[in-house]
Each structure stands twice: as C-alpha cells, then as structure tokens.
Amino acid sequence: MNHPSFEDLSSFIDKELPDWKIREIEEHIDICPTCRERLEDLLLIDQGIRASYQEFDTQTFTAEVLERIRPKPVSRYNFRLKLATIGLAISLIFGASLGIVRSRYRENLNREKQLLISQHNIISSGDMGVILISDR
Amino acid sequence: MYKVKNYKEQDDITLIKLAQKGDEKAFEEIVNRYSNRVINLAARIMGSRDDGWDIAQEVFISVWRNIKSFDSTKNLYPWIRKITVNACYEELRKRGKGLESSLDDVEDGEPSIDVPDEKYSPEDTFDKIELNEVIEKALETLPEHYRVTLWLRVIENLTYEEIAETLNINIGTVKSRINMARKLMRDRLKYYLEVKDEPS
Numbered sequence A: 001m002n003h004p005s006f007e008d009l010s011s012f013i014d015k016e017l018p019d020w021k022i023r024e025i026e027e028h029i030d031i032c033p034t035c036r037e038r039l040e041d042l043l044l045i046d047q048g049i050r051a052s053y054q055e056f057d058t059q060t061f062t063a064e065v066l067e068r069i070r071p072k073p074v075s076r077y078n079f080r081l082k083l084a085t086i087g088l089a090i091s092l093i094f095g096a097s098l099g100i101v102r103s104r105y106r107e108n109l110n111r112e113k114q115l116l117i118s119q120h121n122i123i124s125s126g127d128m129g130v131i132l133i134s135d136r
Numbered sequence B: 001m002y003k004v005k006n007y008k009e010q011d012d013i014t015l016i017k018l019a020q021k022g023d024e025k026a027f028e029e030i031v032n033r034y035s036n037r038v039i040n041l042a043a044r045i046m047g048s049r050d051d052g053w054d055i056a057q058e059v060f061i062s063v064w065r066n067i068k069s070f071d072s073t074k075n076l077y078p079w080i081r082k083i084t085v086n087a088c089y090e091e092l093r094k095r096g097k098g099l100e101s102s103l104d105d106v107e108d109g110e111p112s113i114d115v116p117d118e119k120y121s122p123e124d125t126f127d128k129i130e131l132n133e134v135i136e137k138a139l140e141t142l143p144e145h146y147r148v149t150l151w152l153r154v155i156e157n158l159t160y161e162e163i164a165e166t167l168n169i170n171i172g173t174v175k176s177r178i179n180m181a182r183k184l185m186r187d188r189l190k191y192y193l194e195v196k197d198e199p200s
Ligand SMILES: [Zn+2]
Pocket: A002, A003, A004, A028, A032, A033, A034, A035, A036
C-alpha cells in the first residue's frame, strides 16, 4: 500500500473509514515510520484540543441562571417604587389643582363682594331717597 | 409530585419529567450537569470565554422555557447542544460575523486564513511554551467553522453524521472541514511538532 493520504489518516483516527481500509492503514503504519509519525502528530493535536477543555465555575453559573428564571424581588421593589412615584405625582397634581381652584374661588368671592358694595352705594344715593342700610 | 431527595442521582429522563412539571431543583441539576460542556462549546464557537458564558446562560434559560415541549424519550444533551450551536450562530449573524462561513461548502477549497499567526513563529523555544498551550492558541486562530467542527469531533466525540446534523451541513462538508482544520493545525504547529521529535 502507498502512504495513506492526510485525509485518510484524519478519517482513520475518527474511525470514519470502512473496516477494510482501517485494517489496511493499520498494517501500513506498523511498517512505515513516516506515517506513524504523521499519525502521532495528529493524535497529539487532538490530545492538545482535549486539554484545552476548561473547568468553569459552574456553581456561580447555575446560580446566575436560576436567578434569571425566578421572579425577581428586585423587580418587585421597582414596582413599588413606580407605584410610590405615581402616587406622589397624583397628589402633587391634585394639590396644585386644589390650590388653583381655591384662589379662583377667592377671586370670584372678592369680585362679588365689590359688586354688592357698589350696588349698595348706587341704591343708597338714589333719586328715590330711600335709605337702605346695609347689614355690614 | 413525588419528592426527590437526591437530584444528582437521577437520570436525565427523570430530571426532564420533573422539570416539565416546574421542578426548579431538577432543572438546577440539568444546568449543573451540562453547563461546563455548553460554556466550553459556546466559548469555542464565539472565540471568547465571556461570550461563551453569556450565551450558555441564554441557552439554559431557553431550555427552561421550552422544556415542556421537549420529548422526554429523546436524549437531552444533543438538544441542548443544538440550541447552543444555533444561539451562537444567531449571535454571530447579529454581529455580522460567521454567516458566510456557516453556510460555506468548502469541499477542497483553500482555508480563508492560511498564514500562521506571528505569535506561533518559532521564536520561542519549545520548553518555554507547553505544547498544549500552543495547540489551544492555534485552535483559537482557526476560522470559526473549522474550529467548531473539529471541537464537536474531538471534544463532543460526535460522528461525522451527528456533526452534519448538528450544524445542518452535509457529511462531505464535515469531512473536508475536519481535514482542513487538522491540516491548518498541523501547519501552524509544524515547528513545535518537529521539536518534540528531536532528542533533547
Ligand atoms: Zn507510509
């Protein structure tokens, strides 16, 4: 057999060749140091890749995942905060409007008072000579 | 629902069934069991540990949300692995990376990057850098589609057919990607592989 191709050696270590081909390559490797070395290099690369598999902090990871799938107390706090803000805004608006209504009411009251006084003055100085005494 | 004392001792099927009923502890055990593999895989595809971590989190949240629709007669991890691969490619697509490489069909084509990185030139002596460390760095410089295919083969121990299924590509592409990945690795590590053969 000729030296197996790089592709064949690669498929050989992955056991992705028909049985007869695997046997052929095995027999060849036994007698060919060059191919044995090529094969060893490939196996060494695979071994290095396996060594690059890392151990992560899975405890922290799991805790983070679980926290994300649970209803968060933080968001409940936010909800309360939102509720308080809305309440405050409503009372401010209510307070301000009450203030405006009250000042308008007072203005109207003063205006009416002035009107009454002027009417009283007209009547008390009228041609009829009738004197009306205001109760004020 | 019956109470389970030791979740660690339960098999996947039991854990799935419990998680499908909303048992958080069962889900916790699923995360414990597979998170390291998922983070490793995602980190390899994304080319970053932090990204791998973040995507793996999204993967398990998606597992929790979709566990009810999972067919408990099937194996759990291949499903999680598929979600992981899809999530990574989706993220790479969003970032404008990796789309062309995930859809490629490089039967015998040249690799997109074939110039060995400067870092791996034989400037440093072999005993300064461990071979495994150099191999990991060489792996990181592989184009992502070669890297993930080789990873699924070597770490996840999948057959070419299973890889084809996971990545939605044909077996011929799997084979050529693995060959090309190994060729690139060998070329980049040529110096170190030669040194290890020399008598010290
Ligand atoms: Zn030979």
